[in-house]
Amino acid sequence: MTLKIEQLGDVIRLRMSSPGSRLAGLDVSAYVVRGILVDTGFHRARHELDEALTSLAVRGAILTHWHEDHAGNAELLAARGIPLSIRADTEAILRRRPPIRLYRRAVWGHPPPLRSRVEPLALGELEVVHTPGHTEDHQVVWDPRTETVFAGDLWLGVRARAMHEHEDPYAIVRSLRAVAALSPRRMFDAHRGSVERPGDALTARADWLTETTDEIARRIAQGWTDGQILRRVLGGEERAGYASGGEYARRNLVRAVRRTQSS
Secondary structure, three states: OEEEEEEEOOEEEEEEEOHHHHHOOOOEEEEEEOOEEEOOEOHHHHHHHHHHHHHOOOOEEEOOOOOHHHHOOHHHHHHOOOOEEOOHHHHHHHHHOOOOOHHHHHHHOOOOOOOOOOOEOOOOOOEEEEOOOOOOOOEEEEEOOOOEEEEEOOOOOOOOOOEEOOOOHHHHHHHHHHHHOOOOOEEEEOOOEEEOOHHHHHHHHHHHHHHHHHHHHHHHHOOOOHHHHHHHHHOOOOHHHHHOOOOEEOHHHHHHHHHHHHO
């Protein structure tokens, strides 16, 4: 496992990768701001993270959502008595820890369920903002002092097309616009690092998703099949869609629009 520590002004980035994630072209970052860790990374990096917790004098952590690349070491921190800020629905999911598919275990590992008692964290100046869509429990961390948002998986890129089966693009748009309204001066993405002109980036993502879901809805109304829309509007499926057995795929964006139209 690899954990690289980068100093970005008053923020420390912990950039983690595994052989499986590097093969897939992925890594994930946690961030430390004023002694508080935002997300815990994945379970395969637990030994490297454990050392960093001590060397960086981490005094607490905030979880953005339950996915194993973000909350994979929640039990490690809780067992050490490190206070956590965690939504009730996130904690409930982590305590039952649903099974994950083989490709996710290969990339991130399969973390244990959260068993230890959670000591609550006093956030001080930091705030959490509920931003559902990527998952129902997703939240971002807002630092009003420095006008910085730690975005978790809210943004992921302006034209990111692949989605998990459970994602709601309409909720994502609302969440993107809510965070853009904060007028952030800085934004740190869990997979893309520091994002330039964050307000513009958030709005551009929301605009692209709105335009794309509108186009998909129009073609659904015209009787197009999911496969036809996938090829014409989204440029076909990407490798991750096949590797994940369709769990994380462009086709899920089409299916999400169709679900909304039929509900």
